[in-house]
Amino acid sequence: MTGLLAAPQVEHSAEYLAEDIGPSMLATVDAMIVLCTVFLVLHYLSRYLAGTPLGTEDFLLPFAWLANIALCVIDILMVKETGLGRHLAYVMATDPGKLNGYLKGVFLNELVHPFAVAIPKICVVLLYLRVFTNKRERIAAKILIAVILATWVAFNIATMFQCIPLTFNWDKSIPGGTCFDAVLFSQSSSVPNIVTDVAILVLPIRTVVALKISVGRKVGLIVIFLVGSIGIVASIIRTVVFFTTNFAVDNTYNTVALLRWTLLEPCMYLLAATSLSFKPLLRLVVRFLHLHIILTTADHTVTSSRLGSPNTFVRPSTATQKSADAPETTKLDPIVSSTARDSWEEGSWFEAANEKEKSDQVKVKTAEKIV
Numbered sequence: 001m002t003g004l005l006a007a008p009q010v011e012h013s014a015e016y017l018a019e020d021i022g023p024s025m026l027a028t029v030d031a032m033i034v035l036c037t038v039f040l041v042l043h044y045l046s047r048y049l050a051g052t053p054l055g056t057e058d059f060l061l062p063f064a065w066l067a068n069i070a071l072c073v074i075d076i077l078m079v080k081e082t083g084l085g086r087h088l089a090y091v092m093a094t095d096p097g098k099l100n101g102y103l104k105g106v107f108l109n110e111l112v113h114p115f116a117v118a119i120p121k122i123c124v125v126l127l128y129l130r131v132f133t134n135k136r137e138r139i140a141a142k143i144l145i146a147v148i149l150a151t152w153v154a155f156n157i158a159t160m161f162q163c164i165p166l167t168f169n170w171d172k173s174i175p176g177g178t179c180f181d182a183v184l185f186s187q188s189s190s191v192p193n194i195v196t197d198v199a200i201l202v203l204p205i206r207t208v209v210a211l212k213i214s215v216g217r218k219v220g221l222i223v224i225f226l227v228g229s230i231g232i233v234a235s236i237i238r239t240v241v242f243f244t245t246n247f248a249v250d251n252t253y254n255t256v257a258l259l260r261w262t263l264l265e266p267c268m269y270l271l272a273a274t275s276l277s278f279k280p281l282l283r284l285v286v287r288f289l290h291l292h293i294i295l296t297t298a299d300h301t302v303t304s305s306r307l308g309s310p311n312t313f314v315r316p317s318t319a320t321q322k323s324a325d326a327p328e329t330t331k332l333d334p335i336v337s338s339t340a341r342d343s344w345e346e347g348s349w350f351e352a353a354n355e356k357e358k359s360d361q362v363k364v365k366t367a368e369k370i371v
Contacts, residue, residue: 012089021256022085028260029072032267040065042281043274050280055130057123057273064123064270067116071109071263078105078259087253102252103170109262110159110186116266117193117231118152120273121200124228127276128204137207144199151192158185183247190239193265197232228276231269238265 040061047054078084082102083091091098125141125148132138162185163169168177204225208218238261245254 012087017087017090017093019087019253020085021253022079025075025079025085025256025260028263029075032263033069033072036065036068036267036270039271039274043277046277046280049284050277052277055126057126060119060123060126061270061274064116064119064266064273067112067119068263068267068270070112071116071266074105074108074112075259075263078102083252084259085253085256088250091252099252100170103172106255106259107159107169109259111156113262113266114152114155114159114189117269118148120266120269121148121196121231123273124200124269124276125203127228127273128225131204132207134207137203140203144196144203147192147199148196151196155189155192183242187239187242190235190242193235194232194239197229197235201226201229201232224276228272230272231265234261234265234268237261 043061044058047058075084078101081098082105083095083098084102084105091102122145125145129138129141132141160166162182163177163179165174165177168174168179171177205222208221208225211218211221238258241258241261245258247254247258
């Protein structure tokens with residue numbers, strides 16, 4: 001992609017030359033800086049509230065944040081200093097020297113992007129390793145980490161040697177300089193990202209499905225783990241942009257969409273990796289909004305209907321005198337049931353399970369505590 005620059009040899013209208021989509025790129029950058037920073041802070045706040053010991057992934061997340069911020073800074077400089085967002089004809093007519101800066105920015109994006117993608121993915125898989133107890137799943141997770149690392153290293157090496165000499169990436173005046181097909185290389189880089197995304201998506205499902213717990217709780221756990229692979233959406237869109245955009249013409253204008261998704265993809269990975277730990281914060285919000293009253297009331301309603309007795313839960317104020325031969329009925333306030341209150345204090349996101357398989361319950365509680 002860095003080796004392509006071609007200005008259309010045609011006359012353009014003043015409106016065409018004045019067109020500038022750079023501000024839309026800056027708006028995306030600003031939003032990602034704010035979101036990535038806020039989510040990272042909330043992640044560590046959640047860890048503090050939950051009292052969960054920090055794992056390896058917690059120490060890696062700041063590096064992912066730095067990589068995303070680096071991409072943001074590069075894109076800002078490209079818009080402000082190199083003509084990104086303006087038509088190539090405008091740049092050639094006003095300041096052709098900006099093209100070297102533009103190509104340097106594209107090269108830096110290609111260099112930083114694999115790192116910015118790899119680190120949050122690894123963080124998600126490391127979180128899985130803290131939850132998984134099955135030997136096969138743990139081996140699969142470790143292999144996946146190795147594949148992600150190998151992909152990152154391979155594409156960084158390829159980026160460094162896509163043009164010989166290195167400076168030919170941005171200085172096309174160097175005699176004898178050569179580059180391989182940069183567009184094909186960039187397109188191929190999207191495939192491993194999608195493959196590892198699918199692996200992250202599928203990896204925890206088998207473990208959760210095998211647990212002998214309620215369907216509601218299974219669905220809840222699967223939803224939590226699906227959050228960790230939400231970056232696949234940006235990865236697919238970025239791949240589509242690669243294959244549907246003509247980068248051989250009007251580069252400074254046409255690459256805006258690609259660079260936008262090149263930024264959004266790792267940012268979404270980072271947001272996913274940090275948001276997996278938000279349970280304590282959500283519980284705090286629910287308490288603040290008094291939603292726990294609604295939840296505990298609904299819990300009693302469901303439990304009462306399952307038992308098939310409308311008198312299973314009775315308010316103390318409305319309890320009637322029991323006959324001598326009638327079995328004793330437990331008196332619980334449906335609003336402040338101690339059972340529901342204890343279940344809420346444990347931080348469970350899902351309905352309380354009554355299954356007898358204690359080992360599965362321990363696994364689920366461990367997963368919920370970590371995430």
